[in-house]
Amino acid sequence: MSSPKITIKNWDESDRPREKLSRLGASYLSNSELVALLIGSGNLNETAMGLAQRILKSVDHDLNKLHQLPLEILLKFNGIGLAKAVKIKAGLELSKRMIQKKDQKGVVMNHSKIVFEHLQYDLAALDHEEFWVIYLNQSSKLIEKFKLSQGGISQTTVDIRLALKRAFEVGATAIILAHNHPSGNLKPSQSDKNLTQKFCEAAKLVDLSVLDHLILSEKGYFSFADEELM
Template structure:
């Protein structure tokens, strides 16, 4: 079922043209990309089921081509390719913003950027944002996976990557798949260990952010750095 089969007041395209993109919900925006639904399911219903199945926009932004292929109605390559391209553009747009401006000129952009990259991962991921002397983004790297402990996060590897990027500062980040953003004692210990190791090469740790679906907690804002 396509847009033309929807009631006039429920058509996202007309609503966007009349009220602007900000007036549309997530499912409505996604429906614009999908354009058509499947037998017995209109495009808005399909868009909402897609969001529900991936845990919202954050989960969908991590979906790969193979993940999308398993969704009824996305078996064709054209629709999957278009959706994947748009999701990648969203990630790149935020990265460009962080490369042009000091990250803490727009702290919310940093949090959104991390949401796009690691919030929906089913396992723990430890990452670092390497920054230049003006605190602009050089690169984001996922360095470790699995349950984070002091023995699974290697300071030597983080130091080597900081030297590789000629970084002046870093923002550390990891996700909590459990959904609880509160830092653990292990999180605090890892932060202090890495802070001391990076200080030896004159690289500052500006923050350590803990990411869950829909929330990003700053340890610096908590006074834990």
Template sequence: MSQNKDVSRATLRIKDLANEDRPREKLLKKGTVSLSDAELLAVLIGSGTRDMSVIALAQHILKANGNSLQELAKRSVQELQRFRGVGVAKAITIVCAMELTRRRAYETNSKKELVDSSAKAYALLRPDLTDKLIEEAWILLLNRSNYLIKKVKISSGGITATIVDPSSIFRLVLEHQATGIILAHNHPSGDHSPSNADIQLTHRIVNAGKLLNIDIMDHIIFTDSSYFSFSDQRILYP
């Protein structure tokens, strides 16, 4: 009797499920594509609570994030720990898995990248500016043939703004002997429209670049699903 009580109070693990409901066994027999998002997440979590199976816990976490992996990827370790049954170790596992997925999805080749369009600049910086809850500013440093030298984060700030120091930008340009740059920053709000401050800053940097013979090729405003290009919209120059 006491043994049954112990079992009922124990944490429900994947191994306690029926064979056909075990994600690991299902993966081995049918491959990863046979697993739902909840089942994949359940494998990462490993165990549920005394009142909720690991599959149910995974479904609960996904539902709380709109059944969106993109939204789940934005959650911090602390936010994930708010779910009953998710301790620091499980939260870290989920966060790391989301980060690996992001890096793999947007991994670039080690060869030199030609950056000759806003779309290519967006693809290069997307792994750095996707799923961010605060604004960050980055630059792409380019050589005379528009090949990437380096991408650099130059500032990070709050939800609605980040401070960009033009002098720090041109210091990096000179250090890396770049001849052109592309500016970029994200809008966590999801609205990629430039603000008046964005436009004023862009024109200030463009004018400074003219004095130093540095080509400001574009300023791109990121959201998770789209972008705005000053160059494409022909408002790069004052």
């Protein structure tokens, strides 16, 4: 006969996630404790904490991967119904939006690391390719981030004319190109190099500067400008 499940209510009060948050603040809680608070309860065999730990383990404790996890995958966990799955997705989306608030107009994008930090959450963990353009004013301050295209696992179609048209619409004088490699390989392909060259040539004709082209993945980023390939 299996031993009865020890619930969170049986824990010492100082160790319970809800009481700990109330006493110390949310920053003192682990990711597992925060997810446990979101789902509220576990199942017949495990506590909310145990279930939260199992969910996080399935994505290598990577919150970006958890955010990208489809609802139908979350629903396969015993104890996770639609209401709990939606709470997890909503909580992570709020976190994403808080991070993206840093991307307000006026941020100076004068280093590849800054560009990477502003695009990491958008691109690094995706399982498909996307191509984005960052539009800047003459002081290299951010005007807008724009998703130009979305493709499959290994490529996406890019319309240079659309990218340049958008530059005129927002009054940009410079742009930074960026796309992700779902494979994790940060080495630029020959097609990446050719596309960068085409962008530079087309932009020059309309007095628009292409400052950099970043390739992103969960492993980090590659900068054409840093490697003197522009």
